[in-house]
Amino acid sequence: MKIQDIINTVSSKAGLDEPTTEKVVGTIFSVLEHEAEGTSISSFFDQIPGAGELAQKYDVMAAGTTANSGGGLLSSLQGALGGVLGEKAGALINGIAALKASGLDMAQIRQAGETLIKQAEVAAGPDLTNQVLDQVPSLRGHLGL
Numbered sequence: 356m357k358i359q360d361i362i363n364t365v366s367s368k369a370g371l372d373e374p375t376t377e378k379v380v381g382t383i384f385s386v387l388e389h390e391a392e393g394t395s396i397s398s399f400f401d402q403i404p405g406a407g408e409l410a411q412k413y414d415v416m417a418a419g420t421t422a423n424s425g426g427g428l429l430s431s432l433q434g435a436l437g438g439v440l441g442e443k444a445g446a447l448i449n450g451i452a453a454l455k456a457s458g459l460d461m462a463q464i465r466q467a468g469e470t471l472i473k474q475a476e477v478a479a480g481p482d483l484t485n486q487v488l489d490q491v492p493s494l495r496g497h498l499g500l
Contacts, residue, residue: 358405381413389446468498
């Protein structure tokens with residue numbers, strides 16, 4: 356299953372337009388890329404052609420991302436927490452902030468995330484998908500899984 360198939364399904368089920376859905380999917384994959392360790396994330400991305408590229412396009416740790424720009428208290432807190440807790444926590448915080456900055460509420464993020472994970476299980480298999488998600492337990496909570 357290619358990344359575009361996943362985007363189309365998530366868009367349809369979550370009721371989001373395609374550009375917003377692409378950002379949601381890319382952002383979640385970027386969080387996984389930064390937080391999951393070892394070969395499991397590489398194997399996971401290998402099963403979904405285009406996933407790695409999409410994660411790079413919406414890299415939550417890149418300078419100048421929506422989550423990191425704009426300044427203000429939230430940006431300061433993100434920077435401080437990311438620095439104190441390390442890259443892993445920073446990636447999740449930046450990812451959720453980027454999704455909220457897209458105008459999505461938590462219900463929409465959860466719907467899109469849940470659909471994305473179901474599609475990833477079809478593409479990469481439930482065992483590999485769960486292996487990756489088990490390395491990022493806080494993401495499950497944010498996605499309502």
